[in-house]
Amino acid sequence: GIQVEQSPPDLILQEGxxxxxxxxxxxxxxxxxxxxxxxxxxxxxLFYIPSGTKQNGRLSATTVATERYSLLYISSSQTTDSGxxxxxxxxxxxxxVFGAGxxxxxxx
Amino acid sequence: xTAVSQTPKYLVTQMGNDKSIKCxxxxxxxxxxxxxxxxxxxLKIMFSYNNKELIINETVPNRFSPKSPDKAHxxxxxxxxxxxxxxxxxxxxxxxxxxxxxxxGTRLTVT
Numbered sequence: 001g002i003q004v005e006q007s008p009p010d011l012i013l014q015e016g017x018x019x020x021x022x023x024x025x026x027x028x029x030x031x032x033x034x035x036x037x038x039x040x041x042x043x044x045x046l047f048y049i050p051s052g053t054k055q056n057g058r059l060s061a062t063t064v065a066t067e068r069y070s071l072l073y074i075s076s077s078q079t080t081d082s083g084x085x086x087x088x089x090x091x092x093x094x095x096x097v098f099g100a101g102x103x104x105x106x107x108x
Numbered sequence: 109x110t111a112v113s114q115t116p117k118y119l120v121t122q123m124g125n126d127k128s129i130k131c132x133x134x135x136x137x138x139x140x141x142x143x144x145x146x147x148x149x150x151l152k153i154m155f156s157y158n159n160k161e162l163i164i165n166e167t168v169p170n171r172f173s174p175k176s177p178d179k180a181h182x183x184x185x186x187x188x189x190x191x192x193x194x195x196x197x198x199x200x201x202x203x204x205x206x207x208x209x210x211x212x213g214t215r216l217t218v219t
Contacts, residue, residue, distance in 0.1 A: 033208065048206070094141075094205045095153050
């Protein structure tokens with residue numbers, strides 16, 4: 001099946017810093033989503049981005065489908081950005097395959 | 109308004125018991141899912157239903173039985189619970205293959 005690799009596995013930032021999270025996938029996909037799992041366990045949709053670039057406030061994402069990767073940019077990080085960031089891809093049949101996640105800690 | 113809701117939020121039970129988790133979505137979506145998140149935070153799909161019809165069953169033990177009474181509800185019944193079933197179970201919904209929205213999760217602890 002398709003492989004989804006996220007990097008880095010862990011990231012510690014000082015408040016106000018910027019960061020880039022990467023998601024590589026091993027085959028072509030129909031759909032790609034980024035999620036934030038907050039410290040209370042809720043999975044929050046960040047982006048639905050099978051291709052192209054989207055921005056939402058301090059967050060933006062770019063997916064280059066032909067090169068099989070996606071990037072999530074976090075600018076001016078805040079402590080509330082802490083949590084786990086997941087990339088998930090759908091290849092067929094509405095089945096999302098998740099990466100292992102990036103654990104982000106933002107220190108004040 | 110809660111888009112995807114699950115009950116209960118926490119479930120503590122003993123090995124061998126049978127339990128159910130309920131899920132409801134008010135987004136008008138036609139597809140619903142169950143995912144399992146293990147202790148290492150890894151998320152994996154278990155089942156998917158489209159308009160009450162099972163379309164994905166990912167090699168889950170047959171002690172797990174999903175039931176969809178209508179397209180807004182997808183329940184998960186687990187028989188003869190084992191220690192290894194301890195996890196967080198997430199329900200999700202989508203309109204066809206578009207963006208999936210997740211419920212708050214149910215933390216199941218089997219003792």
